[in-house]
Amino acid sequence: MTDPVYVTDALIAQDIDAYLDTHQHKTMLRFITCGSVDDGKSTLIGRLLYDSKMIFEDQLAALENDSKKVGTQGQAIDFALLVDGLAAEREQGITIDVAYRFFNTEKRKFIVADCPGHEQYTRNMVTGASTADLAVILIDARKGVLVQTRRHSYLCHLLGIRNIVLAVNKMDLVDYSQARFDEIVAEYRAFASSIGIEAFTALPISGFAGDNVTAPSANTPWYTGPSLIAHLETVPVRGADDLARPFRMPVQWVNRPNLDFRGFSGLISSGSVKPGDSVRVLPSGKTSTVTRIVTLEGDLDQAQAGQAVTLTLADEIDCSRGDVIALADNPPEAADQFEATLVWMADEALTPGRAYWLKLGTQTVSATVRAPEYVVNVNTMERLAAKTLELNAIGVAEVVTDKALVFEPYAQSRTLGGFILIDKITNATVGAGMLNFSLRRAQNVHWQALDVTRKAHAALKMQEPAVLWFTGLSGSGKSTIANLVEKKLHALGKHTFLLDGDNVRHGLNKDLGFTDADRIENIRRVGEVAKLMTDAGLIVLTAFISPFRAERELVRSLLPVGEFVEVFIDTPLEEAEKRDVKGLYKKARSGQLKNFTGIDSPYERPENPEIRVDTTRESPEDAAERIVERVIGAWMPVI
Amino acid sequence: MTSPSLTHLQRLEAEAIHIMREVVAEAQAPVMLYSVGKDSAVMLHLARKAFYPAPPPFPLLHVDTTWKFQDMYALRDRMARESGMDLLVYQNPEAQARGINPFDHGALHTDMWKTEGLKQALDLYGFDAAFGGARRDEEKSRAKERIFSFRTASHGWDPKNQRPELWNLYNARKNKGESIRVFPISNWTELDIWQYIHLNDVPIVPLYFAAVRPTYEWDGQLFMADDIPRLEKVLGYRPEIVERSIRFRTLGCFPLTGAVESSAATLPEVIQETLLTTTSERQGRVIDKDAGGAGMEVKKQQGYF
Numbered sequence: 001m002t003d004p005v006y007v008t009d010a011l012i013a014q015d016i017d018a019y020l021d022t023h024q025h026k027t028m029l030r031f032i033t034c035g036s037v038d039d040g041k042s043t044l045i046g047r048l049l050y051d052s053k054m055i056f057e058d059q060l061a062a063l064e065n066d067s068k069k070v071g072t073q074g075q076a077i078d079f080a081l082l083v084d085g086l087a088a089e090r091e092q093g094i095t096i097d098v099a100y101r102f103f104n105t106e107k108r109k110f111i112v113a114d115c116p117g118h119e120q121y122t123r124n125m126v127t128g129a130s131t132a133d134l135a136v137i138l139i140d141a142r143k144g145v146l147v148q149t150r151r152h153s154y155l156c157h158l159l160g161i162r163n164i165v166l167a168v169n170k171m172d173l174v175d176y177s178q179a180r181f182d183e184i185v186a187e188y189r190a191f192a193s194s195i196g197i198e199a200f201t202a203l204p205i206s207g208f209a210g211d212n213v214t215a216p217s218a219n220t221p222w223y224t225g226p227s228l229i230a231h232l233e234t235v236p237v238r239g240a241d242d243l244a245r246p247f248r249m250p251v252q253w254v255n256r257p258n259l260d261f262r263g264f265s266g267l268i269s270s271g272s273v274k275p276g277d278s279v280r281v282l283p284s285g286k287t288s289t290v291t292r293i294v295t296l297e298g299d300l301d302q303a304q305a306g307q308a309v310t311l312t313l314a315d316e317i318d319c320s321r322g323d324v325i326a327l328a329d330n331p332p333e334a335a336d337q338f339e340a341t342l343v344w345m346a347d348e349a350l351t352p353g354r355a356y357w358l359k360l361g362t363q364t365v366s367a368t369v370r371a372p373e374y375v376v377n378v379n380t381m382e383r384l385a386a387k388t389l390e391l392n393a394i395g396v397a398e399v400v401t402d403k404a405l406v407f408e409p410y411a412q413s414r415t416l417g418g419f420i421l422i423d424k425i426t427n428a429t430v431g432a433g434m435l436n437f438s439l440r441r442a443q444n445v446h447w448q449a450l451d452v453t454r455k456a457h458a459a460l461k462m463q464e465p466a467v468l469w470f471t472g473l474s475g476s477g478k479s480t481i482a483n484l485v486e487k488k489l490h491a492l493g494k495h496t497f498l499l500d501g502d503n504v505r506h507g508l509n510k511d512l513g514f515t516d517a518d519r520i521e522n523i524r525r526v527g528e529v530a531k532l533m534t535d536a537g538l539i540v541l542t543a544f545i546s547p548f549r550a551e552r553e554l555v556r557s558l559l560p561v562g563e564f565v566e567v568f569i570d571t572p573l574e575e576a577e578k579r580d581v582k583g584l585y586k587k588a589r590s591g592q593l594k595n596f597t598g599i600d601s602p603y604e605r606p607e608n609p610e611i612r613v614d615t616t617r618e619s620p621e622d623a624a625e626r627i628v629e630r631v632i633g634a635w636m637p638v639i
Numbered sequence: 640m641t642s643p644s645l646t647h648l649q650r651l652e653a654e655a656i657h658i659m660r661e662v663v664a665e666a667q668a669p670v671m672l673y674s675v676g677k678d679s680a681v682m683l684h685l686a687r688k689a690f691y692p693a694p695p696p697f698p699l700l701h702v703d704t705t706w707k708f709q710d711m712y713a714l715r716d717r718m719a720r721e722s723g724m725d726l727l728v729y730q731n732p733e734a735q736a737r738g739i740n741p742f743d744h745g746a747l748h749t750d751m752w753k754t755e756g757l758k759q760a761l762d763l764y765g766f767d768a769a770f771g772g773a774r775r776d777e778e779k780s781r782a783k784e785r786i787f788s789f790r791t792a793s794h795g796w797d798p799k800n801q802r803p804e805l806w807n808l809y810n811a812r813k814n815k816g817e818s819i820r821v822f823p824i825s826n827w828t829e830l831d832i833w834q835y836i837h838l839n840d841v842p843i844v845p846l847y848f849a850a851v852r853p854t855y856e857w858d859g860q861l862f863m864a865d866d867i868p869r870l871e872k873v874l875g876y877r878p879e880i881v882e883r884s885i886r887f888r889t890l891g892c893f894p895l896t897g898a899v900e901s902s903a904a905t906l907p908e909v910i911q912e913t914l915l916t917t918t919s920e921r922q923g924r925v926i927d928k929d930a931g932g933a934g935m936e937v938k939k940q941q942g943y944f
């Protein structure tokens with residue numbers, strides 16, 4: 001075994017300038033270790049650091065100490081403790097979150113992300129894998145291919161990691177048996193080809209004992225391939241592919257220090273660029289010519305994929321954050337409907353139809369996900385029908401955005417094809433996705449251009465259209481007040497229409513129940529109907545519980561600014577329950593009625609409603625009068 | 640010439656610049672924590688590159704303990720001037736009033752001046768995103784931290800429940816009161832920092848280079864007597880001062896930062912010496928040793944950077 005102390009490159013002492021020069025020109029490989037629980041991922045990384053002499057003396061002393069106290073290997077060194085840095089991890093002997101560690105050899109610099117094996121922490125594994133060029137998938141030689149081996153292999157493949165190393169670990173525990181090794185490699189090969197992994201490199205190792213990690217091992221004379229490190233030093237790094245593709249740069253920030261300078265800053269995601277190149281700004285499609293590539297050290301003659309630069313253009317064209325500057329002759333497409341592969345990462349399952357923020361490159365849009373086409377059973381790779389995506393599920397679904405996205409399929413571009421979904425209320429990152437392709441429908445269905453415009457409709461009625469959106473608990477008084485408001489508006493000669501929850505549920509929405517998903521679809525349809533009616537020039541009143549903030553905001557976003565008026569009928573639960581006009585609260589309390597808002601289904605109060613009515617203080621008549629005044633005052637000049 | 644692969648330093652630089660621009664585009668009130676050490680020096684240089692020709696569109700914040708080296712204060716003021724950025728200096732008034740110092744108060748010194756001072760400053764100015772120069776190779780809980788590290792309204796870090804962070808897509812959304820600590824040089828190592836300083840002529844505090852300086856021994860370690868009268872006042876006696884050729888691997892409060900005897904007076908020599916040492920960089924600092932193995936993790940949960 002190698003001497004445990006920190007050892008440095010001989011060149012450092014002999015000729016530091018020469019050493020710095022070689023180090024400066026090293027390439028970088030980012031890789032991960034993944035696989036099932038306890039297969040020895042953290043131990044392997046610890047071993048790599050230790051054998052590449054990257055452990056300082058003080059760290060080694062601490063490691064020896066810790067190994068005795070909390071290690072899993074008796075008195076011997078527990079290399080996993082070099083990587084499992086959180087208190088909770090050391091207590092339990094498991095990895096919870098990714099650890100990033102760094103080491104270098106004479107040829108390369110490495111960043112390795114040690115991923116957790118537990119299914120519960122899949123989102124952390126995905127975090128580590130998303131930036132990797134290579135994955136080392138470990139298998140415990142005694143156990144063979146397990147569910148998590150499959151899940152992680154599939155995720156690596158989906159994320160586009162093309163370099164896969166199969167490390168059959170703990171060979172010391174199976175007497176370095178070639179037969180066992182061959183058996184596992186064959187088992188893995190069968191699985192790998194079923195999910196589309198065409199090639200992988202298999203190695204027999206022991207992270208614990210160090211076999212075939214940094215040097216060939218005498219214990220496996222039958223294995224003639226390279227050690228793990230030798231392999232990592234020679235696999236090609238990413239970059240060549242990106243450089244070969246056409247130029248694209250998502251604009252991050254417009255640099256405008258004074259009136260004479262307007263630069264567009266971004267990270268070039270593919271191709272290269274030089275002054276004089278003609279470029280196109282997407283989605284507008286406007287073209288211009290690159291004039292300068294500006295940096296603190298002076299202008300560049302050219303820049304390439306992976307560099308962060310600031311470009312100036314010859315023409316004063318509109319271009320801002322979220323736009324993509326691309327090669328003029330070969331720009332990416334824009335679309336608003338896609339098929340995507342999704343990995344769900346939140347405890348709360350996906351709600352189909354709900355609006356989430358979608359961030360792709362520097363573009364952030366509002367997006368909804370339809371019910372999945374299927375989810376994948378990672379054990380059998382079967383495609384199963386599903387209504388939603390639960391935590392850690394991998395599935396395929398349609399994604400619809402409220403604005404066109406400039407994109408490329410993920411297989412071509414991680415930058416323009418990979419996205420995250422963010423919950424609009426909690427701001428948590430709840431899902432990750434890879435765009436497969438845009439749907440034909442999104443490209444080919446065009447809006448029917450109408451000659452009688454929405455403005456013309458409204459003008460004939462001599463009014464400004466609006467949606468008065470009444471929201472509040474069941475029995476809060478929404479219908480009562482909305483009715484009074486409509487009567488008053490009607491008496492004033494206004495063209496109105498009242499959409500009431502109960503009535504809509506008898507017809508348009510009679511196929512919907514009261515689950516969260518159905519409630520969301522109910523509101524979405526009502527929102528769309530209300531919008532069509534405002535296009536016809538009407539003042540629409542809606543009376544729906546509409547318990548979720550996200551859906552009310554969705555309807556707001558469908559309408560021109562100012563046309564959505566949220567009217568919050570604020571009646572406390574006790575009060576509504578006391579009134580119990582329809583006897584529904586009693587039924588809900590006795591369990592006869594499920595998913596009843598306020599009882600066993602939440603009501604999210606509006607944060608900034610345009611109008612709030614406290615029915616414990618204001619009579620329905622007064623409230624209606626106030627709402628009418630507000631409507632007339634704000635939108636309808638007295639004619 | 641285009642070459643298929645950028646060098647590792649070029650990739651790290653581009654990553655850091657991209658991160659800084661994302662924060663500026665998405666945060667309401669960003670700030671850069673500036674501690675005047677070599678990592679801060681690199682951070683400032685990267686910020687100037689990211690936004691050139693504009694000056695970086697955020698201020699520098701120095702959470703001061705009043706116990707930094709004189710050379711650090713001098714470089715701090717010079718760099719703020721040269722970069723055209725606003726410099727905010729914050730000193731926790733309570734620590735000031737109670738005369739908290741590294742000799743009498745041990746861990747409380749770091750806690751009050753730095754941890755509390757930082758929280759107070761962030762709250763006072765309402766910053767919602769703060770750049771820090773921490774690196775993942777420094778310490779085992781840092782190795783686990785996201786680049787966009789989310790903090791609750793009370794500045795707490797929950798290591799067991801970090802947001803997923805995919806590709807280079809950062810989620811900078813947060814609710815009112817919550818904030819984000821952003822670490823653009825997470826993936827740099829100590830050697831990368833030195834090499835970058837060398838290649839880009841980044842100005843750093845002269846204390847990183849060896850020179851003959853007044854020193855004293857305390858608690859078995861070698862320290863520099865940066866302000867002898869003040870030392871004497873706090874210690875109650877005049878320590879024995881010996882002139883030695885020393886330099887520092889890391890800079891903090893002068894009574895807490897151990898010096899190493901050295902003759903490395905140029906950057907390549909410093910790098911050479913750094914690479915040849917067999918102990919880790921933070922060994923000279925007292926903070927990591929508190930609270931057993933989990934010192935830094937606990938400190939960060941409490942809001943330390």
Ligand SMILES: Nc1nc2c(ncn2[C@@H]2O[C@H](COP(=O)(O)OP(=O)(O)OP(=O)(O)O)[C@@H](O)[C@H]2O)c(=O)[nH]1
Nearest residue numbers: 037038039040041042043072094095117170207208
């Ligand atoms: N004998 C032997 N034991 C090993 C080897 N590799 C790991 N182990 C032991 O297997 C146990 C689990 O190792 P870890 O490295 O923590 O496993 P892991 O894959 O990182 O686990 P999670 O991250 O929690 O999924 C520890 O007790 C290790 O010491 C090996 O090659 N041989």
Ligand SMILES: [Mg+2]
Nearest residue numbers: 041042094095
């Ligand atoms: Mg582990």
